[in-house]
Amino acid sequence: MQIQKxxxxxxxxxxxxxxYMSVFTSKQEFIETLAGKAGEKEKLNLYFLNDHGFNIxxxxxxxxxxxxxxxxxxxxxxGIKLGARIWGVRVGENLNGTDLIPLFLRKCEDEGxxxxxxxxxxxxxxxxxxxxxxxxxxxxxxxxxxxxxRAEQEIVREINRSExxxxxxxxxxxxxxKFIDRRDHELTPRIRIAAGGxxxxxSGKKPRAPKAMRKLNLEWLFRMVLEPRRMWRRNVIGxxxxxxxxxxxxxxxxx
Numbered sequence: 001m002q003i004q005k006x007x008x009x010x011x012x013x014x015x016x017x018x019x020y021m022s023v024f025t026s027k028q029e030f031i032e033t034l035a036g037k038a039g040e041k042e043k044l045n046l047y048f049l050n051d052h053g054f055n056i057x058x059x060x061x062x063x064x065x066x067x068x069x070x071x072x073x074x075x076x077x078x079g080i081k082l083g084a085r086i087w088g089v090r091v092g093e094n095l096n097g098t099d100l101i102p103l104f105l106r107k108c109e110d111e112g113x114x115x116x117x118x119x120x121x122x123x124x125x126x127x128x129x130x131x132x133x134x135x136x137x138x139x140x141x142x143x144x145x146x147x148x149x150r151a152e153q154e155i156v157r158e159i160n161r162s163e164x165x166x167x168x169x170x171x172x173x174x175x176x177x178k179f180i181d182r183r184d185h186e187l188t189p190r191i192r193i194a195a196g197g198x199x200x201x202x203s204g205k206k207p208r209a210p211k212a213m214r215k216l217n218l219e220w221l222f223r224m225v226l227e228p229r230r231m232w233r234r235n236v237i238g239x240x241x242x243x244x245x246x247x248x249x250x251x252x253x254x255x
Contacts, residue, residue: 014087016089017087019068022073027095027103034072043190043192045181046192047177049076050096051079052238056173069181074095075095078220097194098197104193114162115132117143124200126144142165143158143164159187165189166189166190169194173196221235
């Protein structure tokens, strides 16, 4: 499956169950691709697929449609990598948002593209903005707002007034993707990224796993140790549900 937008092909997508995922071999390959499309001033929606999101999409058909409409849907985590293999799809590096977004922000800094942050609490998003600015001195933070809002139309107007080139939304699955998709035609930032916990991580609110664990695709285990009550069901029961569904869909396709 190929996604075409205004005359050019964005990316080849591979089927994993009933979801179509973009496949890139490395972070650098994707960043160069995304930066090239950003320079062409096309509007693009970038989401990430982990097994938790896959599970949500099996119960929420609207959400599944949103994921499949994404311009780019990238592999996040060992579960997706193994699930993709069951479907004969080989993925390269783990392309999670927490690792990719900093690389893209460096590109934004070099190109003079401004960024708006939306999500988390007021204290956390403001601290995230401060830390990002501290790290990327030439990057323009066009604005930020917490994710607990009711007047959605006003938030859209505020984002558009900021004239941001890039919108980073960290409100968790599936709220962040649904917000971007629902307001797709109104939002003026040309790159919209559903960033998951990135705002929390960059603010220092949540620690990341050590690099050795990240290289071994064990960041999920680190997070479960920190938040056992919240993450146990998602990471143990959720992983099992994911693999059962992936295998069921594969078996059904063969019949």
